[in-house]
Amino acid sequence: xxxxxxxxxxxxxxxxxxxxxxxxxxxxxxxxxxxxxxxxxxxxxxxxxxxxxxxxxxxxxxxxxxxxxxxxxxxxx
Amino acid sequence: xxxxxxxxxxxxxxxxxxxxxxxxxxxxxxxxxxxxxxxxxxxxxxxxxxxxxxxxxxxxxxxxxxxxxxxxxxxxxxxxxxxxxxxxxxxxxxxxxxxxxxxxxxxxxxxxxxxxxxxxxxxxxxxxxxxxxxxxxxxxxxxxxx
Numbered sequence: 319x320x321x322x323x324x325x326x327x328x329x330x331x332x333x334x335x336x337x338x339x340x341x342x343x344x345x346x347x348x349x350x351x352x353x354x355x356x357x358x359x360x361x362x363x364x365x366x367x368x369x370x371x372x373x374x375x376x377x378x379x380x381x382x383x384x385x386x387x388x389x390x391x392x393x394x395x
Numbered sequence: 396x397x398x399x400x401x402x403x404x405x406x407x408x409x410x411x412x413x414x415x416x417x418x419x420x421x422x423x424x425x426x427x428x429x430x431x432x433x434x435x436x437x438x439x440x441x442x443x444x445x446x447x448x449x450x451x452x453x454x455x456x457x458x459x460x461x462x463x464x465x466x467x468x469x470x471x472x473x474x475x476x477x478x479x480x481x482x483x484x485x486x487x488x489x490x491x492x493x494x495x496x497x498x499x500x501x502x503x504x505x506x507x508x509x510x511x512x513x514x515x516x517x518x519x520x521x522x523x524x525x526x527x528x529x530x531x532x533x534x535x536x537x538x539x540x541x
Contacts, residue, residue, distance in 0.1 A: 326453065394518060395524075
């Protein structure tokens with residue numbers, strides 16, 4: 319099962335890449351835990367997650383071909 | 396009531412000519428009695444002794460377009476608006492230039508003014524756009540909305 323990860327803004331500077339695929343992850347909390355191991359600086363970052371362009375508030379199950387985005391606090395306008 | 400879908404993002408600053416043209420396009424819509432225009436301009440904030448010279452905007456464009464549509468639909472449902480347009484810059488916008496253009500029109504001014512405030516508030520809070528405040532020496536900080 320493969321999902322796509324997208325990162326933006328300041329988080330992109332931590333990861334060094336904007337998008338990649340990952341497999342074997344079943345939920346957004348599991349993903350967050352895996353990412354913080356890979357990129358320890360993420361632990362200091364405040365961010366929201368969107369699954370398939372919808373913001374999520376709680377742990378969310380992930381399915382094949384889902385896209386998860388890590389979104390730092392917005393600062394448009 | 397017009398509910399035309401269009402692209403919100405504009406590369407670089409939103410020019411006064413673009414804004415003037417947008418106003419001119421409404422002269423044929425004679426049921427309109429009031430327009431309200433909000434223009435967001437890039438400010439020369441001083442942060443730790445360094446002056447901001449530009450903001451470099453980036454976005455999760457697919458999600459942002461979806462969010463802009465959702466906010467636009469909500470405003471149409473909430474206010475008696477005849478016409479509504481939203482434009483946001485992407486990329487570099489220098490201080491003194493315009494990066495957000497929200498344009499609402501209604502038969503009477505109250506609705507246009509209220510809808511405009513509603514739109515700007517929701518845009519700032521809910522749309523995945525990020526601004527990088529760039530200083531003269533090309534260093535930068537990530538903008539925080541207040």
